[in-house]
Amino acid sequence: MANIYDVAKAAGVSPATVSRVLNGARVSPDRAARVRAACAELGFRPNRVARGLRRQSSDVLGLIIADIENPFFTALARGVEDVARTAALSVVLCNADDDPEKEAAYLDVALAEHMAGVIISPASVTETDITQVLAKGIPVVAIDHSPESAQVDTVASDEERGAYAATCHLIEEGYRRIACITGPRESWAAVQRLRGFLRAHRECDPPRARPAVKYSDFRVRGGYRAMAELLDSAQPPDAVMVTNNLMAAGALEAMYDRDLRPPAIGVAAFGDAFWSHLVRPALTSVHQPAYEIGRAAAELVLRRRTSPDLDPQTVVLPTSLEIRDSSRRPS
Amino acid sequence: MANIYDVAKAAGVSPATVSRVLNGARVSPDRAARVRAACAELGFRPNRVARGLRRQSSDVLGLIIADIENPFFTALARGVEDVARTAALSVVLCNADDDPEKEAAYLDVALAEHMAGVIISPASVTETDITQVLAKGIPVVAIDHSPESAQVDTVASDEERGAYAATCHLIEEGYRRIACITGPRESWAAVQRLRGFLRAHRECDPPRARPAVKYSDFRVRGGYRAMAELLDSAQPPDAVMVTNNLMAAGALEAMYDRDLRPPAIGVAAFGDAFWSHLVRPALTSVHQPAYEIGRAAAELVLRRRTSPDLDPQTVVLPTSLEIRDSSRRPS
DNA sequence: CTGTTAGCGCCTTCAG
């Protein structure tokens, strides 16, 4: 592969001039034209590794997500990409799989590759350590919540309120025993959504005590198991708030397997799924602006690249409750 | 950030020795211990950019996929990751969005970053150009089909036969006017699946002529539009073979909007979706071994890293037809 | 506006 010296020789200029042409610095038109011709002729592609070493930075943005199979993150990824493109950054996705170890490995990559920025949905509030990356001056933006290791720009949707609204809706529909299937205890989102669920129980009139709560793993299978346990328990619920879309799919499956269907047992889910209105009855869900969250996160990265010393900012985007048939209690 | 010179100084050895410790070359135990202590002390992380420049290679594997929102690719990504981890490679996903330009940009990144390998689901049979990447010695493995620009290792599922089987099934059920909603003409997969669909029409007894065919875009919205046009046409079909899972979701939605439901109009889809048995009636579909395809692709990359001169190999994995209620014609 | 030069951090001969 040709390098800038080859190009310089072919164009009859110095390597520095080639570099200038490549980077849009001022060069006389005829020399610039010669350089461009030589580049084309030799099929020259600038070596980003060398450039990265020299400039101590790259133009790829790392997006470290918890679960590649979750539509929330894939929609978010699109938002990130669309903004990143405007700044000529490439986006690479890293799937941490909710595993702090894998996540650490990818943070290492981001660090060692000197990425232009990192957007991360932390696998753990306590374990995720972003101090190294930050120390190298790489902007980090957190999705949902900042890890404890350092306070950084954060974009979140209003998890607690969304879950609260969905639960209130189930209460108003007249369901009596509402259970919650939520995610891992280490997950900030799981905890927030559970809090909203519990607050709705406290604040309704009359207040309700001790609703059933199942901790699961945000996966389809986990949702299935949790729902199965609830349904097979001594006092099964007559409605359930599921704190993510994948677990909701599993929960529905568990119901179908027992010939139970909403809204006999009411179901509301947190998060979107393009199949939520394909199932019958259609699934009530809390809409999360995933795409916009991605956009906002990418914009925060760009902002911090230009002004690194701003105070960490938190952007909270609203959720909205989309009521469909799965939660309309037959009277 | 500390570098190997700092570590060398702290450990009282030469930079070369530090490098040897880092890379597992033979070093006397006590010096090695001193080096490791110094690394820990200084929080030293080897700079991969510099290493990459020197070694002309990196340990990240690029996975360039057509659509991040398609569960087929996310399942495939897991297969790739699981194998890559065994070889201590990191996987980064790049979403080309079925756009040859974006794809070219990511191929550029792979080239410029000297990635350890590239697994790509080509956006276009003719336009995707992998010659540059190959010329730099980066192993490329194609999903579905090798681009015309160069013959490389390929992993595919048996698209044509899967579509053939699904179509035969619809024919056997007694559907008379079976339409096909397929993907872009540039997509190899779309073409193969359409071929299977057409072959089933030719080979059945008596042969059928001129089934309706809609070209769409493999997206939910595209599937919706295509199905809407079919249903609103003068001679609407009584069954439809949809060549991917996302378009199937859209097609179902278009039917629901018109109060039509399978199996009155039979539906069979190519590809899995975890919601396919949540919709009612459950969706007949051609199962594609996405995870295994990912594994196989990653294994081909690893194989070619060790033996670069083997002949290009094509691995074809079988599909299987999963018959559910959406295609069981009421008699 | 242009050319020369000195590294960015690491690995890898080559001597010892």
Added chain:
DNA sequence: CTGAAGGCGCTAACAG
């Protein structure tokens, strides 16, 4: 087994 030294390809000072 160890250290010295050069260079991977590029860019940013510094002169001119």
